[in-house]
Amino acid sequence: MKPSTAVPSIPSSAVPRLSREQSQARTRERLIETARQLFVANGYGGTSLRDIAEQAGYSQGAFYSNFAGKEAVLLELLRRHMEAEALQLAGLTGDDGRSPEQMLAGLEAWAATLNHDADWAMLSIELQLHAGRSPVFAVEYQRVWQRHRAALGGVIAALFRQLGRTPPAAPDELAAGFMALAHGLALQRGAGRPDPSGRLILVFLRGLLAT
Amino acid sequence: MKPSTAVPSIPSSAVPRLSREQSQARTRERLIETARQLFVANGYGGTSLRDIAEQAGYSQGAFYSNFAGKEAVLLELLRRHMEAEALQLAGLTGDDGRSPEQMLAGLEAWAATLNHDADWAMLSIELQLHAGRSPVFAVEYQRVWQRHRAALGGVIAALFRQLGRTPPAAPDELAAGFMALAHGLALQRGAGRPDPSGRLILVFLRGLLAT
Amino acid sequence: MKPSTAVPSIPSSAVPRLSREQSQARTRERLIETARQLFVANGYGGTSLRDIAEQAGYSQGAFYSNFAGKEAVLLELLRRHMEAEALQLAGLTGDDGRSPEQMLAGLEAWAATLNHDADWAMLSIELQLHAGRSPVFAVEYQRVWQRHRAALGGVIAALFRQLGRTPPAAPDELAAGFMALAHGLALQRGAGRPDPSGRLILVFLRGLLAT
Amino acid sequence: MKPSTAVPSIPSSAVPRLSREQSQARTRERLIETARQLFVANGYGGTSLRDIAEQAGYSQGAFYSNFAGKEAVLLELLRRHMEAEALQLAGLTGDDGRSPEQMLAGLEAWAATLNHDADWAMLSIELQLHAGRSPVFAVEYQRVWQRHRAALGGVIAALFRQLGRTPPAAPDELAAGFMALAHGLALQRGAGRPDPSGRLILVFLRGLLAT
């Protein structure tokens, strides 16, 4: 299964062999990515460890060498999801001295992202669903969620400020609304047919700005 | 077949015996309601027939006397969901000669409904998720979904028409957006903690009307 | 399901209504025949009461109104099988004053019967298998079997006597051998493809006569 | 993968530990043998995986670690049955330069074998029955069956050739007849009471040779 280099007999190979840590990291990485795909496709409950391990090309035991259990992978995915979202919003916040046009363009780009990645939103949904069912997981999830909502809320607040308008609701609530919109639309997509989620989100955003 | 024999042998029975049909209908109803609660709480995949039957107070076999299988209950729930939603929207459409204020008040009432019933939206979400995974179920689901979307779209179109404004997107799309918003917000609530979903939805609606 | 006569309102109908007994007998008959077909096709263990009742056009309860249980139908089939086989052999035995040619022709006709009716032998096999597993059933079965074997043995003995030859083994054993041959060949047919069972049986018979 | 590490830590262990492969092979073997016994005793359909696993001393899961499903064990038994039968006939064919007496003696020995092993024939019967009901299995079965029939047919043809006689039917058909005889007689034995199957088969064989 694992691609092996062809010449193992020569001891000090010029091709840099993977160190033990590197090799393990790769195993871990493959398991995580496979798990992500399967969770998105079949849901957390609908995905078995056997499936993950086999599709990643490893044994079930390998899974347990890298994770404490099934929920542990989901936690790892949550952590990464959080980081990626933070990075995404960092691009929107950027430097403070921005024109409203620049900010709207930034949000447009952000909304467009949601378009392409149905998977992204589906993972969010799986995480939320599991948080609603596993108290242990919920604790971690809430931390991530509140941080993300506050960040997006900050962007929205800045936008209204720049335009000299008063937000029609607390920025955090508006942020939650936009996330909800994105997730709900992803749910409607189901399998992955192209849809105008991004455009629709902007329609709603322009509406709020016009209030 | 026969409705009931006219003269029960014991004349003044305090306990009104249930006829066979009534008894079966009750069994069916209890199973459906129990299934709904469990699907909402644990998801479709996370709910076992054993759970449903036991919690409803019956054997597993009783389930199969009333339904063809696990998916059949979900289909029944979908059917009822559809009917209830149609009824709900019928109240909004009503007679055509309505003032915009009346229509907005109606929508406000509708949005408020979403507030109370986190379960309601969670069931919608489970139905959508399962539709994305079971092609058989998807067919049924799409029928219901498109009908509901068109109905809500009609209400929205009427509202814009009365106000002499042009919708910023196709009414069907806006309808899909509001449903998405409602579902996404329900997802955030998780277990059922009180939240201002209805209010937030109206904020978004007023925004669109102001565009 | 049950074909009903068209004019029930006129009390003294010219069309002879089935009496209660006749109606029940018909139900019984249909259940037995359906059971026979299914036992032959799917085996005793592979046939469910639901299947029998439904395919016969009745409820499961109707089955229990006519038989004590699943094994009871098999017993009834055994009884009928015995009668039919006795009848069949009676034709061979017939009057005693027969020429060897006539007897051989009779046996040939008998062997030809086995050809057409793969079902017949398959039922024999199911009966034998069940006798080997249910001691209660075995008792009944052995009675039938020994009687049938003795009858066929008598025919064989008569045949050898007429030809002035000594059978190479006890006539009963030879009879058992021919039954075994017929059953074993039916087993090979499996689904029901035409085969030369009857011809092969005669080949073996002529061999014995030539010893 | 590695056969075994060379130096077990405890030097003089009285109990010879089984390697992983040995241990698994033993599990597999026990399951197969238990399955064989139960299939013979209760039939394929009458034997449950629970029974097999429990009687072999393992969990049901252990069964699925060794076989894809219930039919897979039967296939394995078929494979072994085939091999054993091939081996048996190989002894009969042997070298071509044999006297008819030697060949008859060989066949006598073969027929005697059928005597002892009622189980053997009962397994054959179960295999045939299942082949008649499972198309997937039938394919495998037909291959084995035709091969075996041809082999036995070859022996029979050689016997007639040596005796300078013409077989009264195609050797393959005669072979099928003898197999049918053996199976049918096993069916009569039921549980395993001693009987003269082998002797009876030889009576029939001598008959054919005398035609």
Added chain:
DNA sequence: CATGAATGAGGGTTCATTCAT
């Protein structure tokens, strides 16, 4: 670190049988 056989619990479903109607 990685293997995968084995576990024990539980999954959806079917069974022969009962019994109030």
Added chain:
DNA sequence: TATGAATGAACCCTCATTCAT
């Protein structure tokens, strides 16, 4: 007599997890 909802046990199979190798 005939119904069929309901039972409780059993069916084949999959699950997350363990542990000797």
